[in-house]
Amino acid sequence: MSELLTFDRFIPGNRMGVYTLAIDDELLALWQKLYPHDTCDGQTLPAGFATVMMMRAYMQILSPRPPGNIHARQKLELHAPIFVGESITVEMTCASKELRRERRYVEIEVSAQGIDGRKIFSGLITLIWAA
Amino acid sequence: MTVELKPISLTVDAVAIDAYAKITGDFNPIHTDSEFAAKSPMGGIIAHGTLSLNLIWQAIEANFGKSALEGAKLDVRFVKPVRIGDTITATYTLNDESNRSFEVSLQNQNGESVIDGQFWIPQSNVVPN
Numbered sequence: 001m002s003e004l005l006t007f008d009r010f011i012p013g014n015r016m017g018v019y020t021l022a023i024d025d026e027l028l029a030l031w032q033k034l035y036p037h038d039t040c041d042g043q044t045l046p047a048g049f050a051t052v053m054m055m056r057a058y059m060q061i062l063s064p065r066p067p068g069n070i071h072a073r074q075k076l077e078l079h080a081p082i083f084v085g086e087s088i089t090v091e092m093t094c095a096s097k098e099l100r101r102e103r104r105y106v107e108i109e110v111s112a113q114g115i116d117g118r119k120i121f122s123g124l125i126t127l128i129w130a131a
Numbered sequence: 132m133t134v135e136l137k138p139i140s141l142t143v144d145a146v147a148i149d150a151y152a153k154i155t156g157d158f159n160p161i162h163t164d165s166e167f168a169a170k171s172p173m174g175g176i177i178a179h180g181t182l183s184l185n186l187i188w189q190a191i192e193a194n195f196g197k198s199a200l201e202g203a204k205l206d207v208r209f210v211k212p213v214r215i216g217d218t219i220t221a222t223y224t225l226n227d228e229s230n231r232s233f234e235v236s237l238q239n240q241n242g243e244s245v246i247d248g249q250f251w252i253p254q255s256n257v258v259p260n
Contacts, residue, residue: 027154034150035141038189047192047200048185055155055181067159070209071180077204078188081197 004064007104007129010097016108017061020089023049028084044081050121051076054110057090058125062108068130072105076123080114088120089113095124104129139190140220143178143213151182177212183237183246184209186221190235191252199252207235207248219245 003009023045031046032039038046054076082088095107106127112120141147152158157179160167168176184207191203213219217239226232231254237246 030150030154034147034154035185035189037139037193038185041197047188047203051181051185051188052155055157055179059156073206073208074181074184075204075206078200078202080201 002064004066004131005062006066006131007097007106010094010106010129012094012096014094016092016094018089018091019057019060020087021053021056022085022087023052023082024085027052040084042084044083047078047081049082050078050112053082053088053090053112054121054123054125057092057110057112058108061090061092066129066131070128070130071125072128073126074123076121078121079119082114082120087115097129104131136190136194136223138220138222139186139193140218141183141186142218143182143215145176145215148176148178148182148215151179155179155181173212176215178214178217180209180213180246183213183219186219186237187235187246187250190221190223191250195252202253203250205235205248205250207246207250209245210247211239211243211245213239213245217245223250 028040040046090110090112093109095109098105106129108125110125111122114120148162152163161171161173161177162179165176187205191199219237219239221237223233223235226234232249232251235248235250236244238244
């Protein structure tokens with residue numbers, strides 16, 4: 001089993017991992033039940049799936065995590081729509097870490113590419129790390 | 132300058148949180164296990180932060196069209212947890228027409244902010260639908 005990803009193991013500038021994923025019909029159907037006003041045009045996914053893919057990648061790449069981490073802030077930019085069924089590759093890099101008022105802040109840079117290499121989304125996740 | 136935009140709302144119930152857990156693969160017990168969550172500092176189940184964040188993308192599309200999403204960006208803080216039974220509404224005001232930025236606030240039914248921040252959309256789409 002991998003060692004727990006504690007605050008001391010984050011190294012600013014280090015690439016933390018890459019994860020490739022696609023959204024299947026089951027998840028899309030769940031989405032449409034959850035957000036009935038957010039329809040899919042059949043060709044491209046609703047924009048919120050950029051957020052979903054980012055979170056799925058986070059859970060795979062930043063693992064195993066100590067319990068109790070807090071998602072404090074999010075920057076996210078959409079560059080291109082995601083095609084239905086398309087595989088997206090998400091990369092995460094530790095941008096910074098800082099102890100601030102006894103809280104362990106970690107910033108994770110995220111970038112995603114489509115199957116043809118086009119930029120899909122990019123952003124920065126700010127977390128208060130539990131341990 | 133205040134721009135009247137269509138608000139987007141979502142009522143968060145246990146079914147919604149469970150669905151979002153399946154969509155994201157995030158089954159953290161703080162979101163899915165009422166017994167665990169009750170004993171935690173949160174005192175009960177809270178929704179995933181990004182479950183509400185997604186309303187911002189939906190608001191941009193509803194008000195400015197799908198093309199406005201290409202190049203759209205947001206910068207938000209999660210300020211208060213969302214609980215089962217909360218209705219979250221995204222409201223926004225035009226902040227700066229020159230750089231197409233909007234202040235956005237996602238508030239619960241009590242008018243308390245759960246997410247605060249800004250979003251930007253491409254220049255050609257500042258005028259709402």
